[in-house]
Amino acid sequence: IKQINHTCIITVIMKRSNNEDHCGLLKQLLESSPVSVEINKKGFHRELVTTVELIPDVPSGVRVLLVQRWPRGVYLDPYQLASLSDQRDWQILLDSGIDLEVPAHKTSGFVTYVYPTPDGPTPSLVKVTIPVHGRYHEPSFDGKTFTSVDIEPPELLLRTEKCAQLNNLEPHIVVDAPCTPDNSSTCPWVKLLHQQEQGSGGFQFPVGDGSLVTPVCGGTLLVTMICCVALSKYMWEHRII
Template identity: 50%
Template sequence: MLLIKRMLVYILLFSIFACLSETHSTNNHDASNDCSFLEHVNSDVSLTLQKTGFHRELMTTVQFNNGFLGKLLLFYSWPKDIYVDPYQLVSLGEQRNWEMLLDSTIDLEMPAHKSSGFRTYLYPHLEELTAEQINLTMPIHGRYQKPSFNGNAFETVIIHPPDLLLRPVKNCIHSHKMESYTIVDAPCTANNSSTCQWIKVHYQKLTGPVTLQFPVGDASLIIPVSGGTLLVTVICCVVLSISAWRRQIM
């Protein structure tokens, strides 16, 4: 009888220690995967335009004040007046410190009024973010504008800053602390082989968009330009015909 009591006591003590150990392990797991680092994130993304004309360079500057282990993604929404050249991106090769994924096929010859906006996912080549800023420069190009009857000489195009998305090494997406954050589904890598859940970071200070202007043709000049072109063509044909006829006689 005494032996049975001792066995029951041992079993009870073992169960208590097992429960305490499991609770401690769970608490440690939650503490490491609760995305608490987001409370101290101070991020800023700004845009700067370089060069002039239809062929520009857009530099995106990312400032991040908190050490972070994981992946970073910049999500751009482009207006219909802008396009990126996929062949040019491939030719850049190792000159760029990022990879880009496009959500649709880009027609390089389509004018602005017949094209539509598109989106891109930009993946910087880095594993850890520090207080140092990250500069990412990409070539962009302007589409030709439809001639205007209103006398507008330029078309103003607005490019908004991209969304900053994070994917930590340790999964904390399902933590109860994520209720105040936005979860976004996006490709895991530039290969577009699978989709992952990313955390959209709220900027500490809102940076404005950048604007650029592209020249617009004057539609009111269509008739005189077309008439002048036709007149010059006729005159050249007549002159060439007379010259050929004279040479044939001689």
């Protein structure tokens, strides 16, 4: 009986030690994993490149999740993302449907969940390139020819099933998010409370001059009426019915 009790005590101590080791590694990852964002290309069609630098030899079972909150001035094309699924090693989940035709002032922001290498080991360098498109904006009445759309860096979330004491990883906090891109269930993830000090990136999109709306509309109407009168006169003179 004593031998069995000693065996149980040793097993419990080993499990507790392994759990603490994995929790410590998870906290180390959060404190030493800078997130950087870069914007490529110009015009209405851009690329947002997010890079996460993890420690070398990331422990097995650690999963990474990037939560990106997008403003209403941009959108992602679900059809384009689906067509590129075979060319990337990450998967993405959108929190809502996206209307590709709605202008910026008639839509709202949305959230994406990006899972780098969801089925394989997590590399020490995670790099995600997402194609982003600008929406059409309302005309400007104050002389501005461009409008700015700010993009905040994504939130870095980590989890591992080998760390059960997630609440002991202060100052980081625990949040619920989809476990996988299938969105079949939610899991607790550890979120970096204080993101690395990096300013938001920005897009510059051209906008129309609102002061020209009246003369342009009036000129268009006048030209249309003149063309209609000229066409009607031509048809009358040549007896075209």
